[in-house]
Amino acid sequence: xSALRAPTVGGLAGGVGATTVARALHAREIGRVGDAGRLPDxxxxxxxxxxxxxxxxxDTAGPVPPPVLAxxxxxxxxxxxxxxxxxxxxxxxxxxxxxxxxGHWDAVDDPYAEAAALLGRPEPSGQLGRxxxxxxxxxxxxxxxxxxxxxxxxxxxxxxxxxxxxxRIGPAPSETPxxxxxxxxxxxxx
Numbered sequence: 001x002s003a004l005r006a007p008t009v010g011g012l013a014g015g016v017g018a019t020t021v022a023r024a025l026h027a028r029e030i031g032r033v034g035d036a037g038r039l040p041d042x043x044x045x046x047x048x049x050x051x052x053x054x055x056x057x058x059d060t061a062g063p064v065p066p067p068v069l070a071x072x073x074x075x076x077x078x079x080x081x082x083x084x085x086x087x088x089x090x091x092x093x094x095x096x097x098x099x100x101x102x103g104h105w106d107a108v109d110d111p112y113a114e115a116a117a118l119l120g121r122p123e124p125s126g127q128l129g130r131x132x133x134x135x136x137x138x139x140x141x142x143x144x145x146x147x148x149x150x151x152x153x154x155x156x157x158x159x160x161x162x163x164x165x166x167x168r169i170g171p172a173p174s175e176t177p178x179x180x181x182x183x184x185x186x187x188x189x190x
Contacts, residue, residue, distance in 0.1 A: 006026065006148075007025055008027060009027045009028070009042045013050075013054060018044040019112065021138075024116060041067055066094050068094045073098055073101045074101065086098065094141045099135075102128060
């Protein structure tokens with residue numbers, strides 16, 4: 001396996017959980033993405049009718065493996081309908097991976113810090129354990145599909161990602177050495 005770059009994460013709309021996913025994966029967040037141009041490695045949408053409709057629009061065809069579609073659960077009775085709705089999401093995605101709702105993140109001071117520490121915890125349980133398991137699926141898809149591999153001289157393998165509403169896309173101020181992180185969690189039993 002060649003060196004891996006840090007993944008990129010973007011949301012198909014605002015408030016879909018892209019920041020939480022980016023922090024949990026120690027990835028670069030690019031904000032809201034459109035349906036034209038190259039998409040980030042992980043695209044997040046909400047498990048709603050409108051969220052899944054947005055997931056039908058982007059053209060994910062290209063020379064690299066398709067991005068992972070991470071679908072943020074809204075919780076409650078809506079989750080029962082999500083499994084059926086996920087079947088309607090168009091081809092061209094790796095996944096989709098359903099991210100379970102972590103209810104207590106609504107009531108903590110810094111849910112992003114908890115998300116960032118999640119994969120380093122020994123066997124989280126409950127909602128956190130299910131979320132960590134879903135993140136493990138995302139990591140497995142990214143690593144096994146080869147989407148994060150890059151040549152040694154390729155400093156910014158994400159290429160030209162579509163900007164939406166002034167989101168700056170470029171090298172991260174301080175890129176996490178994701179290769180070691182991915183290798184450390186790839187062997188973890190989720």
